[in-house]
Amino acid sequence: CIAMALVTRPAILVLDEPTTGLDSNTAKQVMAAVQQLARRYDCAVVQSLQQPGSDLFPFFDDLVMLRADGTLEYTGPTNDGPDGVPKVHREPMTPVPHAALPPADHPVPLTPGTPAATAATAGVERREVGTASFVTVCGLIFARHYRALLRNPLALGMRIAQALMLALFFGSVFFDMPLTVDNMKQILGFLMVFVSASFVPVQTAAGVFPMEKDVFLEEQKLPYRYPAWVYGMSKFVTESTAQFPLAVVYGAIMGGMIGIPGEHLGNLILSALLQGLAAESFGFVVSTLAHPALAVGVITPVIAFVMMMVGTSLASGQGGTKELFDALKHLAFLRNGFSAVAVDILPIVKGPCSTPGFCFFNDPQEALVFYDLDGTSLGREWGLLVMWAVVFRVAAAL
Structure with missing residues (x-):
């Protein structure tokens, strides 16, 4: 769909959840490609993302961040986000019960090293995954x-x-x-x-x-x-x-x-x-x-x-x-x-x-x-x- 939209060389490209269904590596590649195309063809890209990973934030110039209850959290340049944009994203200030969220929203990524991340990963068994023969x-x-x-x-x-x-x-x-x-x-x-x-x-x-x-x-x-x-x-x-x-x-x-x-x-x-x-x-x-x-x-x-x-x-x-x-x-x-x-x-x-x-x-x-x-x-x-x-x-x- 992104490729079809780019054929007409639009001045503004609106993308709704372009990373849905993609793993983190593929999502990062898609965002990098969109950023490169936007700058090459002078095209403004507006994207709506739900719970994006922290590695996606560097690809955005400006952000409009909403809380889980729909109120505005932050709007402005990515680099000027309050106390670090990825942290605000990963640890919402307004907790919402899991029952109030859709099933797809239950797993919330946590910043490694924070108390929340330590508590969430306590008792998790780690083991090496072998490669195919x-x-x-x-x-x-x-x-x-x-x-x-x-x-x-x-x-x-x-x-x-x-x-x-x-x-x-x-x-x-x-x-x-x-x-x-x-x-x-x-x-x-x-x-x-x-x-x-x-x-x-x-x-x-x-x-x-x-x-x-x-x-x-x-x-x-x-x-x-x-x-x-x-x-x-x-x-x-x-x-x-x-x-x-x-x-x-x-x-x-x-x-x-x-x-x-x-x-x-x-x-x-x-x-x-x-x-x-x-x-x-x-x-x-x-x-x-x-x-x-x-x-x-x-x-x-x-x-x-x-x-x-x-x-x-x-x-x-x-x-x-x-x-x-x-x-x-x-x-x-x-x-x-x-x-x-x-x-x-x-x-x-x-x-x-x-x-x-x-x-x-x-x-x-x-x-x-x-x-x-x-x-x-x-x-x-x-x-x-x-x-x-x-x-x-x-x-x-x-």
């Missing part, structure tokens, strides 16, 4: 992330729709593609497009995490804060769950339209899933280091372009650039995604070239050697993608 904290963080995911079905639906549109578009471009050496140029184009499009989750992570960062940082100020890696791990597991349907939709539809054999279609889906997880993990690293606008608008597009250049069939270092390209390949996780798909698809390409000299390569093995993929395997590249996802998550947590 580590397993319980982990479970709560995991549950919170899953609830956040399920409470926003529109966002997940939009991501699935995006994967569906990409699959249908590129599936139409490469529809029923002949898997022959004569058609190697088109096959390499498909491999590059398939892997590059699975890099899209990096944008999602780079743009979404900054919205949660403020809450995370505030929670880290609490005495019972949880480790940062717990947040990162729970986010990783949650997003992995969300990434699975995207990979299935993207890989199955696109691979099916192109004509990838069934035994290789599952490998294609898993490659898309692992590539997406690595990209998303990298997006979290970028989001922790840069402003969201810079991360989404500049850093990730530039890095994506560089990875496409050195990690796919778009370019390959030869001659004087070979050493540079070879070094960059070890840092481009997009290269591992391309390698995983290539070592699985290229061996099923039928050869040799029907017209020697007019094909990109004479046989599939020559293509693997050209792109330096003859010494790797599908399992190795999958393992490297998992490694990148874990490394990026750890880096983001640190």
